[in-house]
Amino acid sequence: MKTVKTLRQIGRHLVLTLLAVFWLIPILWLVVTSFGVDKGPNLSTFFPKAYTLDNYKAILIPGGDTVNQFPQWFMNTFTIAIFTCIISSLFVLMVAYAMSCMRFKARKPLMNLAIIMNLFPGFLSMIAVYFIMKNLNLTNSMTGMVIVYSAGSGLGYLIAKGFFDTISKSLREAAYLEGANEFTVFWKIIIPLSKPIIVYTVINSFLAPWMDFIFASIMLNSGISAQKTVALGLFAMVDKVNRNNYFAQFCAGGVIVSIPISILFVIMQKFYVEGITGGSVKG
Numbered sequence: 001m002k003t004v005k006t007l008r009q010i011g012r013h014l015v016l017t018l019l020a021v022f023w024l025i026p027i028l029w030l031v032v033t034s035f036g037v038d039k040g041p042n043l044s045t046f047f048p049k050a051y052t053l054d055n056y057k058a059i060l061i062p063g064g065d066t067v068n069q070f071p072q073w074f075m076n077t078f079t080i081a082i083f084t085c086i087i088s089s090l091f092v093l094m095v096a097y098a099m100s101c102m103r104f105k106a107r108k109p110l111m112n113l114a115i116i117m118n119l120f121p122g123f124l125s126m127i128a129v130y131f132i133m134k135n136l137n138l139t140n141s142m143t144g145m146v147i148v149y150s151a152g153s154g155l156g157y158l159i160a161k162g163f164f165d166t167i168s169k170s171l172r173e174a175a176y177l178e179g180a181n182e183f184t185v186f187w188k189i190i191i192p193l194s195k196p197i198i199v200y201t202v203i204n205s206f207l208a209p210w211m212d213f214i215f216a217s218i219m220l221n222s223g224i225s226a227q228k229t230v231a232l233g234l235f236a237m238v239d240k241v242n243r244n245n246y247f248a249q250f251c252a253g254g255v256i257v258s259i260p261i262s263i264l265f266v267i268m269q270k271f272y273v274e275g276i277t278g279g280s281v282k283g
Helices: 002-034 054-060 070-101 107-118 122-135 142-151 158-165 169-177 182-193 195-211 214-219 230-237 243-279
Strands: none
Touching: 002 243, 054 070, 054 243, 070 107, 070 142, 070 158, 070 182, 070 195, 070 230, 070 243, 107 158, 122 142, 122 214, 142 195, 142 214, 158 195, 169 182, 182 195, 195 243, 214 230, 230 243
16 A cells, blocks of 8 residues: 555656646746847757847847837836736725625625626627727727726635635624724724735736736737837747847846746745635635
């Protein structure tokens, strides 16, 4: 029995190791290519023939380059992500509080409706969203992008609701007896006790616009390079016209974009995991 159990464990570890290798190889290739001397894609060897920092210098200091405007793309994406993060996090936490701690007639139907709507991919609505935003003259603008990312964020309340469900009702009841209203209970009692789920919500709210390509490609269609987000700008670098001159810069941009998120996740990992596990205890 021990031999069989040991063999199963070895098998599991081998499978996980292979999956990790397959997952890491593209990332490693992206990183080493970003330091390569070849401007275009080098498919003859995995590692570059020589290494340089020129690709990072070129993408961070583009000069008068009309194709590479990475600093502007980065600022556009960062601005959209920050405002989306703030608005979306507030929406998610407020909806989660209402569904967890408040009781009203339409509560269960609204919860069921939200679950049903979450079953449909977001891109199914993008054509309708585009025409609505176009009629409001909000396409090709950061304001329109923030609205698109934030408007439906409240539907993602389920994990936060599960976390709020674990907070003792007696704390709220004691506050009500002291004359506190719902806003006071939410802001001064629930929020201070919810650091893990707040971190989880903030990271997810920031990642959505930071990594999005589909909605950005629909909403930002003017063709003006300075209006693009990082995802659109980097994608333009690897089209048929530009890939042979900008592929290495594209890899360097991919590495730079991943750094802030990686640092944020490493710092907040403890709270992020607690937020997920706490939100799954009770639904």
